Amino acid sequence: MEMKELKYEIFEDGALVKSVSITKIMPCMAEEGRVKLAMQFDSALDQVMPMFSSKFPPGKVNYIPHKKILTLNTHDRVISFFPSGRIMMMNTRDPEEGIKIITEFMEKINQCYLESESGDVDEDLSEKLSKIGPLNIYNCLPQTNCEECGTATCMAFSMKLLSGDATLDQCKPLLKTENLDKLNSIKELLGDQLMKTLGWVEK
Ligand code: SF4
Known part of the structure; x- marks a missing residue:
């Protein structure tokens, strides 16, 4: 049976992302008793993805520029961000823990959006760091x-x-x-x- 989407309004006045929904909860193969969460932001991320990817040290991030897909190894789990605003979070205790962690990233994404709106953007930052x-x-x-x-x-x-x-x-x-x-x-x-x-x- 399809689960009902769980929507969380996080910020009233977020610059880009304000809410996130958990669209699917699946068993996580990485660790017994843990879940894998499929989530969706209320906005697409394609505009901020190059800058967002440059906010993490190379050892924690895998970024595919032509697909604008960012995978982070952080908080003892793997989290993937897609340009459509979709997110996959592995190895999570429960939805509450997932929302707590994703809220941190929403703050960072909104900050990146404000920086990109100010025009102070270097598209090649993550590539520069990887070299x-x-x-x-x-x-x-x-x-x-x-x-x-x-x-x-x-x-x-x-x-x-x-x-x-x-x-x-x-x-x-x-x-x-x-x-x-x-x-x-x-x-x-x-x-x-x-x-x-x-x-x-x-x-
Ligand atoms: S000088 Fe070298 S060893 Fe000393 S604190 Fe800096 S990085 Fe560490």
């Missing part, structure tokens, strides 16, 4: 292997950064005066938006 390797990042780090970031070496930190398991602001020595040239070089490599994607918070 940046650990060595590119390493060359912009202090290279002292001081372990302040909780990682044994600067190269290991570069790899964790790209896989989404570390954030750039964990490298505190980057803020030291003697490393100003390193900070400037990583800003030049990434640009403002990708600095934020990799977890840099401007002090």
Whole structure:
């Protein structure tokens, strides 16, 4: 029997997405007792998809530009976003947990929409990030292997950064005066938006 669609009004004045519906609940093959949720936003995502995809570290995201399909490995599950506004969320406890998680992404999507409306959009950001390797990042780090970031070496930190398991602001020595040239070089490599994607918070 077809289930009745469950509609959740999340934002009254969201810039692009305001509500999400759960259209189907299926057993999840990934883990017993968990469900797979099919959901649908009230708006299409095609306009924001390139920018949305650039908000995640390369190790967490798979983006197919010509289809505008984004798959994220996040919150211990896989979530796929389609340009029509359809979403598939795996390995979920129940609909309430799914809605809580998707609300976070709705906020991000609405922010991307506002940024794209302001005209400040670089369509190639996610492609640019996918071409940046650990060595590119390493060359912009202090290279002292001081372990302040909780990682044994600067190269290991570069790899964790790209896989989404570390954030750039964990490298505190980057803020030291003697490393100003390193900070400037990583800003030049990434640009403002990708600095934020990799977890840099401007002090
Ligand atoms: S804190 Fe920075 S300089 Fe120190 S090991 Fe980590 S990445 Fe290298």
